[in-house]
Amino acid sequence: MIEPVSRSFAIMEALSRRPRGTVAVLAGETHLPRPTVVRLLKTLVELGYATRISREAGYRLTDKVLGLAQGIRFVDRLIDAAAPHMSRFTRRYGWPLYLGTISDRAMTIRHSTATESPMSFERTALQRRSPLLSSALGRAWLAFCPAEERRGVLRHLGVKPDAKLAAAFARIRSDGYAFTVLPRSGRLQGIGVAIRDGERVMGCLSMRFIRSAMTEDEAGRRYGAPLNALAAAIAADADR
Amino acid sequence: MIEPVSRSFAIMEALSRRPRGTVAVLAGETHLPRPTVVRLLKTLVELGYATRISREAGYRLTDKVLGLAQGIRFVDRLIDAAAPHMSRFTRRYGWPLYLGTISDRAMTIRHSTATESPMSFERTALQRRSPLLSSALGRAWLAFCPAEERRGVLRHLGVKPDAKLAAAFARIRSDGYAFTVLPRSGRLQGIGVAIRDGERVMGCLSMRFIRSAMTEDEAGRRYGAPLNALAAAIAADADR
DNA sequence: TCGACAAAGTTCGTATTACGGAATAGCCTT
DNA sequence: AAGGCTATTCCGTAATACGAACTTTGTCGA
16 A cells, blocks of 8 residues: 555545645545645646645645546446336336446446336336345355456455355356345345346346246246347447 | 656557557557556556556557546636737737636636736636626627527526617627726726627637727727637637 | 744655556456 | 476665744734
């Protein structure tokens, strides 16, 4: 961990939380001595990521930080590509779909057709995070991502990769879809597939349905193929 | 300029330009030795801004960088685009400039070159609010904004839109600039123009001068065109 | 207009810490 | 199984970031 780098990001994070910040405020929040804050700010200004407003008003971030996020906007491209396909699916089959991407040890819901579904049983779940190990989204992602990444993530989660887990992922890969691991009382079930571009998993789709409507086997037989076709169509659109 | 900070941003910028990057590619593009790149990447990963995908695919930025951009609003982009133009203007003509945007029944001063002006007669006026009806900033905004928006704002201010007012706005539109409506005793005068993008008014500029230095007519003749050129240049820069 | 206060910014001697060449480990290809 | 390539770790060294003390600058009250 390179200290100056860590400190510079502490300053940027503190600045990102307010329209502008004075040296005193930033020093207080980051627990850094004032000269250090001044020096770091000078560097950030020189690099173009911050601007000095005035002595009293302090500093603020510039829109150059938007440039750093440029690549991240890929997520948006994925959503743009996926949305019409997902809507068509939901219109045709009725069940709501969720699109999630990996984000720091969990899947984050980026888009959903829950509002368009007649069987909409949940409020809008945007930005909600789903567990990697038990949700259909997370299990689909883990099963299809590169083995090395999977190992890293499991280690990060503090999970020992055992034979049982490996078998579960192998099963998901051969089936082409994953299911939510439900407690006995769970009423809602999910079936998840991966949106793949070669080795890379761009995101995952999950269709949610009521447990009493069909068994896992039925869900797989009926919707496995359509869901994978959907994922393939989205993948094709997403990287133009 | 703190070297490690500068280098870490070089890495992030290189990463932001591609979906993922290997150590070799990043080292090549940043002209840094590979061990340094590895060390910086480790730090970025530890901080959560980057993730290791796999040995061959390398690293990618995470969506945590979006968090840094959360505070950047459109206003900042406008200021970033405007600031250098405004400074050049003040250096050339001497008079201080103010940049304001509409904000709940008043214009809020977002940026000013008052401190850079030899004729600086006011303290820092940042965040100060100027009345819509009497300030040059406000009158420029009202005159050039869409008619429907103007009607709404006037109603909101409790002002009956009469013929006199309509004529004043028509005059501003044909002149291309507005003036402060001063009490007899006022010493400072302002001339304002709109920064436009099609129908939309992104913000307004106002140049302030001492009343005894010139009449309104003279100010309009001398500075009307340069101010509008300035506004056009800013508008062009602001939406790339 | 002045003076006291507060906060920003600078200096500089020191010790930390980042640096990078060389060695090693890890992965893929043949 | 071995070779070749690249990522990663090591470690002695020197550069450089650090921060206590000091100076400057702007604000606010009288």
